[in-house]
Amino acid sequence: MGNYRIAVLPGDGIGQEVTAGAVEVLKAVGVRFGHEFTFEYGWIGGAAIDEAGTPLPEETLRLCRESDAVLLGAVGGPKWDGNPPHLRPEKGLLAIRKQLDLYANLRPVVCYDCLASASPLKPDLVQGVDFVIVRELTGGIYFGQPSGRVVENGEEKAVDTLLYKKEEIERIVRMAFTLARGRKKKVTSVDKANVLSSSRLWREVAEEVAEQFPDVELEHMLVDNAAMQLIRAPKQFDVIVTENMFGDILSDEASMLSGSLGMLPSASLSASGPSLYEPVHGSAPDIAGMNKANPIAAILSAAMMLRLSFGLTAEAEAVEHAVRQALDQGLRTADLAPSGGRIVSTNEMVEEIKTAV
């Protein structure tokens, strides 16, 4: 019988519809297991720019800090594409990650048997895929300074800085090893140590941390090879740990293993306060408001919240089980069409899942 305050930041586009679905499922969990979830709403991204003139209003940040966890939808859309950099929806996302110290982004990639045929890959390659990408989320080239435009001797240049402190690497690698311990006990650390100084530090630190986990195997893989191996033989992976930009690229690529980006949840864990949960997919302006979006990534993100922020394992499993059941029964949102089954709307999918919780 717990009492949990959840900050809900739907954001833009389909972020609205999919978080609404996840909230409904959480409510059903509350009823079934006797918890009280309080949902308080805040603006972020384009919606926040329109309402408050900034992609991450102070008010939203305060709301998050006073909550036990944050559920986020997605940000961005063509409406704000022409805005100057500091008034872009994505700035809200980057700012909340930094402000809440959300250093560890966990992106599980699981291929449900019944969706194997929805993947562009051959079914036997993806059936059984089950790994987690652990992406560093508050460092690297996303936040390094200097970053900007310079004119030198009449030459126009632009610069970005990839910077990592040893402790930043340590904490994320330790997170990966801790996770691997509860899984198949293998960590693949992805870097570009043959070119980047930061990757050489990364590799050294990974070796150091590995000594504290003698029961877990550590393997290093270059990022270009990893991009290939993810497609060639994805079942070789258990826990992949990597820096911010590589994690961004590899996790979107890996989404194709699960049949659709619409299936991938994520948790962004904080070092110091509430953690944040959001689908990996974006705001998909092309189908926003059409009741077509796949709500499963958001719903599975809510399940991660139950497990990782609230310690509610049975509740998380109930949600995951309900999702699996809906899929097994043949329900498919449009993005999952290639795997056959019956095409349903966002609402129908949510309805089915919440009833099965």
Added chain:
Amino acid sequence: MGNYRIAVLPGDGIGQEVTAGAVEVLKAVGVRFGHEFTFEYGWIGGAAIDEAGTPLPEETLRLCRESDAVLLGAVGGPKWDGNPPHLRPEKGLLAIRKQLDLYANLRPVVCYDCLASASPLKPDLVQGVDFVIVRELTGGIYFGQPSGRVVENGEEKAVDTLLYKKEEIERIVRMAFTLARGRKKKVTSVDKANVLSSSRLWREVAEEVAEQFPDVELEHMLVDNAAMQLIRAPKQFDVIVTENMFGDILSDEASMLSGSLGMLPSASLSASGPSLYEPVHGSAPDIAGMNKANPIAAILSAAMMLRLSFGLTAEAEAVEHAVRQALDQGLRTADLAPSGGRIVSTNEMVEEIKTAV
């Protein structure tokens, strides 16, 4: 009846075997079309470290500068993995790119019909794939300064710098548009403009260059999305242009569309001197010296040399045709085994191709 000086840098591992194969095919072209090719050999990578104490000896560089084109194998191997950064084989590759001003790396990705089933992707998705990745090769985070380790207030940090000058972007984007003009007239410029300053400059410059090519369509794509789209629907691409690191990652990923990394050639075009041709694959120490490596990437790289450095179109086509014929006849090196056919050695494949030239 031309006279051409070719610098051959086999490098390490299977680099030796595959360049030997490409040289044999070039010799056959010489005989058939009446050209004189002179081959002069130089050290690079680990072999050069062993022989001359440095991954790119001055002598090798001089040889290249005095040649009409350079044929390179691959560099690297476990023997040199423990070396300090400036004595790594890869440094030789990076140095030769910079020294010869090889700014434009062209990596064609073609799926031969008879190899479609060797790809991890579903055959109908890859059959007909035919695009080129144009990777900027002498700028970006590979060469930006500062790059190194710092200790500040007792904190250990490592930094790398992603830097692009406007002209560097201009010339590579122009190359992409020029190529697209002779193809399907579509350029996809890949960046991370929602996060990186350098990508925002990249996007601006791409727009500017596009104005000079009104007959070619320009589309921008974020790198994370590109990593996904390459798998989801690879036939949408014609020419992809991107910065150094993104190009590294995306081209290795894209290799899976052609069935094997062993199929992918590349050209690295110089702004000022001889250009360089090399397979995209690495030195594959695990199969080095075993007469198992796929020589096709090296042979197709030689074909690119004939076309792009020497303007010998018919000769290039003869080589490409011979490759296609060997594959159509069912010859397969081990890496291509999943597509059926008869497994042959490196030598047998070379023999077949050179006889068919």
